[in-house]
Amino acid sequence: MASKYWIKLYHEVLDDPKMGRLPDRLWRRVIELFLIAGEEHRNGWLPSVSEIADKLGILTEEVFDNLATLKKVGIIYMDDDGDHKVVDFARTQSKSILTSKKVTSYHRYLRSSHWEQIRTSALQRAGFVCDLCGTTSDLEVHHLTYDNIGHELPEDLVVLCHDCHRKEHGYD
Ligand SMILES: [Zn+2]
Numbered sequence: 001m002a003s004k005y006w007i008k009l010y011h012e013v014l015d016d017p018k019m020g021r022l023p024d025r026l027w028r029r030v031i032e033l034f035l036i037a038g039e040e041h042r043n044g045w046l047p048s049v050s051e052i053a054d055k056l057g058i059l060t061e062e063v064f065d066n067l068a069t070l071k072k073v074g075i076i077y078m079d080d081d082g083d084h085k086v087v088d089f090a091r092t093q094s095k096s097i098l099t100s101k102k103v104t105s106y107h108r109y110l111r112s113s114h115w116e117q118i119r120t121s122a123l124q125r126a127g128f129v130c131d132l133c134g135t136t137s138d139l140e141v142h143h144l145t146y147d148n149i150g151h152e153l154p155e156d157l158v159v160l161c162h163d164c165h166r167k168e169h170g171y172d
């Protein structure tokens with residue numbers, strides 16, 4: 001691991017009940033997984049379980065076990081192909097996070113015709129399927145970053161169904 005990079009670790013993790021319930025060795029594993037996700041540059045997606053095991057010098061069984069526990073507490077998401085990602089990683093790593101003051105204007109923006117156009121083109125680009133589970137119903141457009149609100153780049157947005165969107169935000 002010679003590459004140089006940073007990840008952001010928000011102090012909110014200290015108040016996060018999901019994190020609070022974790023035993024110390026899993027806390028360590030979470031940080032290691034965050035670092036690996038940061039190294040991957042794939043919006044929080046992790047490499048395969050065997051690659052993770054290699055990187056950390058532990059058995060794949062242990063990685064499977066850890067990921068399953070972290071999935072239960074909502075820190076890790078697993079898709080149908082068995083790929084794992086860190087929930088909400090891309091956004092916590094972006095330059096700006098929404099403060100409560102900004103939330104009001106953000107919600108106003110989501111009702112604008114400008115957003116409606118951007119949203120529609122995102123859906124078209126995605127072929128009207130959820131990026132995580134492939135379903136075609138209840139689609140929503142999720143911001144991977146709030147850095148470019150009002151002039152979002154294609155890579156800032158991802159189409160998710162309602163259920164996957166909730167998971168992405170760590171709501172269950
Ligand atoms: Zn979905």
Ligand SMILES: [Zn+2]
Pocket residue numbers: 141142143165169
């Ligand atoms: Zn979202």
